Amino acid sequence: MTTHVLHRSLRHKLPTAVAVDGVRLIDGQGKSYIDASGGAAVSCLGHGHPDVIAAIHAQIDKIAYAHTSFFTTEVAEQLADKLVAGAPDGISHVYFVSGGSEAIEAALKMARQYFVEIGQPERRHFIARRQSYHGNTLGALAVGGNEWRRRQFAPLLIPVTHVSPCYEYRDRRADESAEQYGARLVQELAAAIDELGPQTVIAFVAETVGGATAGALTPVPGYLRGVRELCDRHGILLLLDEVMCGMGRTGTLHACEQDGVVPDLLTIAKGLGGGYQPIGAVLVQGKIVDAFERGSGLFQHGHTYIGHPTACAAALAVQQVIARDNLLDAVKRQGQGLQDRLQRKLGDHPHVGDLRGRGLFRGVELVADRASKQTFDPTHRLHARIKAQAMARGLMVYPMGGTIDGQHGDHVLLAPPFIVTDDDLDQIVDRLAAAIDAALAELPATR
Numbered sequence: 001m002t003t004h005v006l007h008r009s010l011r012h013k014l015p016t017a018v019a020v021d022g023v024r025l026i027d028g029q030g031k032s033y034i035d036a037s038g039g040a041a042v043s044c045l046g047h048g049h050p051d052v053i054a055a056i057h058a059q060i061d062k063i064a065y066a067h068t069s070f071f072t073t074e075v076a077e078q079l080a081d082k083l084v085a086g087a088p089d090g091i092s093h094v095y096f097v098s099g100g101s102e103a104i105e106a107a108l109k110m111a112r113q114y115f116v117e118i119g120q121p122e123r124r125h126f127i128a129r130r131q132s133y134h135g136n137t138l139g140a141l142a143v144g145g146n147e148w149r150r151r152q153f154a155p156l157l158i159p160v161t162h163v164s165p166c167y168e169y170r171d172r173r174a175d176e177s178a179e180q181y182g183a184r185l186v187q188e189l190a191a192a193i194d195e196l197g198p199q200t201v202i203a204f205v206a207e208t209v210g211g212a213t214a215g216a217l218t219p220v221p222g223y224l225r226g227v228r229e230l231c232d233r234h235g236i237l238l239l240l241d242e243v244m245c246g247m248g249r250t251g252t253l254h255a256c257e258q259d260g261v262v263p264d265l266l267t268i269a270k271g272l273g274g275g276y277q278p279i280g281a282v283l284v285q286g287k288i289v290d291a292f293e294r295g296s297g298l299f300q301h302g303h304t305y306i307g308h309p310t311a312c313a314a315a316l317a318v319q320q321v322i323a324r325d326n327l328l329d330a331v332k333r334q335g336q337g338l339q340d341r342l343q344r345k346l347g348d349h350p351h352v353g354d355l356r357g358r359g360l361f362r363g364v365e366l367v368a369d370r371a372s373k374q375t376f377d378p379t380h381r382l383h384a385r386i387k388a389q390a391m392a393r394g395l396m397v398y399p400m401g402g403t404i405d406g407q408h409g410d411h412v413l414l415a416p417p418f419i420v421t422d423d424d425l426d427q428i429v430d431r432l433a434a435a436i437d438a439a440l441a442e443l444p445a446t447r
């Protein structure tokens with residue numbers, strides 16, 4: 001079949017998704033796939049949830065679209081009320097957008113405008129981390145630390161200083177405790193701030209739990225609190241990106257709750273609407289909104305589809321179902337169940353170096369040798385082979401290469417829907433283990 005869709009890859013043929021059933025998608029041949037990655041950590045309620053679909057239908061019948069420079073809508077107001085009620089301390093407003101990259105772009109501009117409004121226009125630098133992902137638009141790509149994604153576009157990107165990720169498996173020294181390692185990372189950030197000049201830095205940007213680029217990298221205890229204190233000392237904003245790890249994925253509504261840290265700007269997207277509609281948002285601290293109010297009286301930004309009523313209706317329904325059905329408890333319980341199964345099946349595997357993550361957000365890092373943590377030859381594209389072998393077995397997972405530096409390393413990210421059952425988890429882990437072994441068997445003897 002010829003296609004006129006410019007797909008992500010021009011080399012691979014994709015199956016056609018024709019139907020859905022809870023945690024499963026079905027293709028045109030009738031083959032069923034367990035969605036163990038929620039696409040890319042999106043489908044928190046699985047597929048075809050009747051309550052969300054009913055809410056979308058009702059909203060379309062009422063009012064599908066109204067431009068936000070002319071009107072607000074009840075549904076946008078209700079969703080913002082709900083999000084602020086569940087947000088970290090001091091968050092007073094929500095800026096709606098249509099996805100994660102747009103949320104980051106808006107947050108970067110809010111941070112810059114904040115300092116212009118309060119009379120500190122000399123602040124112009126962002127600091128972010130290597131091995132991060134913040135989206136594919138130019139601003140988001142610039143703060144992102146995925147070398148492979150950035151490389152060919154580098155001449156177009158604003159200069160951003162990147163510091164080390166919090167990557168305990170590879171970077172904590174044997175003579176350090178987790179807390180000491182975290183303190184060392186905070187020192188590195190402090191040095192980067194000093195180098196740029198503290199009065200010139202706008203914000204530090206980080207995923208609370210690293211997602212797509214390095215596979216569920218969790219912050220060590222105390223690290224984010226140290227970052228928060230450092231930012232406060234210099235009047236620098238903390239922008240936490242929870243587009244992937246937020247909205248319940250790690251077992252609390254916001255991942256940063258578990259680190260005892262309150263950001264100035266918090267971006268959310270994927271699990272907000274669960275894939276039923278494109279929606280993202282920036283949760284904003286009151287001091288930033290106050291500065292806009294006292295100053296220019298506006299946030300100088302906007303897109304045609306911000307605050308889209310149908311998208312807001314979907315997100316409101318998703319969030320209501322999560323609360324009504326106690327799904328954050330399910331994430332904690334099933335997340336532990338997933339980790340236990342991974343540990344049992346893969347914990348002693350000669351090519352599994354690390355099993356990490358929080359809640360239903362888990363990473364499996366593959367290594368050629370466990371003792372030395374040597375990675376596989378990147379030309380073998382082990383991650384792509386695992387994805388193909390998993391799809392052949394009716395399993396969707398989210399593998400990536402370049403885990404440690406954009407080139408070397410392979411991992412698999414798992415982010416199943418919050419409604420996943422014990423039986424689903426058994427099948428996910430069995431199929432994943434079989435896919436990993438089949439992919440490894442394809443590699444030449446010298447790896």
Ligand code: PLP
Nearest residue numbers: 099100101133134135211243244
């Ligand atoms: N930020 C993070 C942490 C992400 O994981 C992603 C997407 O994977 C984005 C931003 C970009 O989101 P989107 O693909 O919706 O633009």
